[in-house]
Structure formats: C-alpha cells, structure tokens
Amino acid sequence: MTREAILVACAKMPESNGDEHAVLPALRDLGFAPRWASWDDKTVDFGAAEVVILRATWDYPDRREEFLDWCESVPALCNPAAVARWNTDKTYLSELIDAGVPTVATTLVEPGDDFRWPDKDFVVKPSVGAGSVGVARFTADATGAAAGHLAKLHAEGRTALIQPYQSSVDTEGEIALVFFGGIYSHAFAKGAMLGRSTMDASGMYVSEKLAVAKPSAAFRALAEDALDAAASLLGLLRAELLYARVDVVGGEGGKPLLLELELTEPSLGFRQADEDAPLRFASAVRQQLA
Known part of the structure; x- marks a missing residue:
C-alpha cells in the first residue's frame, strides 16, 4: 500500500534548499509517495495525507498565527501543531x-522593558524568526547601533532576545x-x-x-x-x-x-x-x- 507523504515548504522555496534530495527516494523505498507542497497552497488537501512533514516553512515569522492555525488544521502533522506553537517563539x-x-544566558526584551546591555559582545535577535533573519552581533561599545536594531524589531511588533556572544x-x-x-x-x-x-x-x-x-x-x-x-x-x-x-x-x-x-x-x-x-x-x- 502506497502512503502519501507531503513535505511542506513555502511559496518562495517550494522544494526547500535541496538538503532533502536523498530523503524522497528513501521514503519511496518504504512505501511512501512523497511530494512537496507549500503550506499555504489552498489546492492541496493536507488532511488526506498519511503524514505531513514540516520542512522549509521559512516564511512563517511574518504570518505566525496564520501558520499555526494551518498547523492545527492538519491531523497528521510532524512535528505536531502544539510543538510548532511552543517552538516557533524562542521564549x-x-x-x-x-x-x-545549561543554556546561553537569554534576556527577553519587550518594548519599554528595563534591561542592561551585556559587557561583552552580544547578539540581538527576534524571538520569532527563521534562517537567522534579523539576527545581529554587536560589540560591547556598540550599544547605540544595537538600540537601533532593537527599536526596529520592536517597531515590527517583535519581542527581542539578547544573548552574550560565545x-x-x-x-x-x-x-x-x-x-x-x-x-x-x-x-x-x-x-x-x-x-x-x-x-x-x-x-x-x-x-x-x-x-x-x-x-x-x-x-x-x-x-x-x-x-x-x-x-x-x-x-x-x-x-x-x-x-x-x-x-x-x-x-x-x-x-x-x-x-x-x-x-x-x-x-x-x-x-x-x-x-x-x-x-x-x-x-x-x-x-x-x-
């Protein structure tokens, strides 16, 4: 029996970045009929597939709630929707x-929060993001530039994370x-x-x-x-x-x-x-x- 397996990407990268090239033949060997689809493609019946695998849905940061609603509509999603909701926000x-x-020290900064800049090189990143987009490194004496980057993230409605650079x-x-x-x-x-x-x-x-x-x-x-x-x-x-x-x-x-x-x-x-x-x-x- 052949089982449909949908690997999910996004419209700008409908078949990911090529890293999974050898995955589709491996799935076929085990009786799957794999194919790619963008998560927001309304013509695809994701509910009919035996397994739906999140892979390169890298446009979700600007549409996170829409993306999570879609996740919750797919019963055979891997990893499950509850995992996506928890894990797509770095909080x-x-x-x-x-x-x-043991984790790199992490400070969450909302607009208006009081905090102290690290006294060594540090990184500012959005709490919701993919592919390192919006992530920037600053030296300890570049807090002015860091404040500008932080303000930009906040203006976009994003919570920011500040971590000392390792x-x-x-x-x-x-x-x-x-x-x-x-x-x-x-x-x-x-x-x-x-x-x-x-x-x-x-x-x-x-x-x-x-x-x-x-x-x-x-x-x-x-x-x-x-x-x-x-x-x-x-x-x-x-x-x-x-x-x-x-x-x-x-x-x-x-x-x-x-x-x-x-x-x-x-x-x-x-x-x-x-x-x-x-x-x-x-x-x-x-x-x-x-």
Whole structure:
C-alpha cells in the first residue's frame, strides 16, 4: 500500500534548499509517495495525507498565527501543531533554563522593558524568526547601533532576545545534533555567520558554511538532556518527535551550552551526514504512523 507523504515548504522555496534530495527516494523505498507542497497552497488537501512533514516553512515569522492555525488544521502533522506553537517563539528558552538545561544566558526584551546591555559582545535577535533573519552581533561599545536594531524589531511588533556572544563560535562554530524519532542520528558544524553573513538568493535564510562534525560526549549529553526537558514540557515522548535539531556551543572553559532547540523547520544537514541518514529519517516517519 502506497502512503502519501507531503513535505511542506513555502511559496518562495517550494522544494526547500535541496538538503532533502536523498530523503524522497528513501521514503519511496518504504512505501511512501512523497511530494512537496507549500503550506499555504489552498489546492492541496493536507488532511488526506498519511503524514505531513514540516520542512522549509521559512516564511512563517511574518504570518505566525496564520501558520499555526494551518498547523492545527492538519491531523497528521510532524512535528505536531502544539510543538510548532511552543517552538516557533524562542521564549521557550526561558522554560528550558528554568528546567535546568545549561543554556546561553537569554534576556527577553519587550518594548519599554528595563534591561542592561551585556559587557561583552552580544547578539540581538527576534524571538520569532527563521534562517537567522534579523539576527545581529554587536560589540560591547556598540550599544547605540544595537538600540537601533532593537527599536526596529520592536517597531515590527517583535519581542527581542539578547544573548552574550560565545567566542567559541569563531573557532569551533555551532554544533547541530540531529535526532530522528528521539534517537541520535548525526551532527554537523555551522561556521560563524554574524558580521559577515549573506542572504541566500531566496531571501529566506542566511547562507551558512556547514561541515561534518563529531560532537564530544559532553555535547551529546547536553543535547540528550535538552531533548528530554523539551519532551517533558510538551507532555510528549521523545519518540513522538519525528525530528529535532539541538544547537550547542562551547561556553567559558569549553562547557557546552544550548543555543537553540529546533523542532519545527530546521535544516537537518543531510548533505553533511552519512548516506544512511535519509534511511533513518524514512524509518522514523514510518514509526510516527504507529
């Protein structure tokens, strides 16, 4: 029996950025009929598909409530709508901090809030955003420029996050650890982008320099802890998450810190993974149907 599987992207990138090239054949091998569709395409019957997989819905930040309403209308959505609602606003980081997950210090700033700028290089980013759009790095003495960027985000109706910049990113990058069905699959490194970044031609995300990575035991342990904490907060089993990407950086003394936990639409680094990663992903999709 052939089962319809829809991989969901957006109108500006209807088949993502090519990272999932090997995923569709892997799904076909397990009896799926996969195809791409934009989440806001009114001609597509998402409710008729056996599985609908969020992949490159990178235009949602400007239409988040519309996007979340659509998510809630799709019964076979992976990851589920409740996960998308929680994870598409980076204020979830405060919940993970409260749960004891070692995380890069994060200050949430609404318009009119009192706060202090960090005394070292720092990053200002929108709490709702994708593809590093709207993220900017500033030196400790550039608070004037940072205030201007913050004001722009607030004028757009966005909450902002301020985080101290982790200098290890300049030498080691971020390490993204990828899980399928709650099980670790592979990892890749993302090089430093801020300050010398360029947008992809689509305008949907900041281009990144990616490479294969072998995370240390400490990084893997933190990723596992972060995933456990998120599953607990969401009232889910880890196996109920088709995919997860845990972005980890080295803090002072090399201590690993969570930077972000991506459960909605992250690139999963298939091009940096071993050739069996798409097969593991396809198997995890089958698992979701159980």
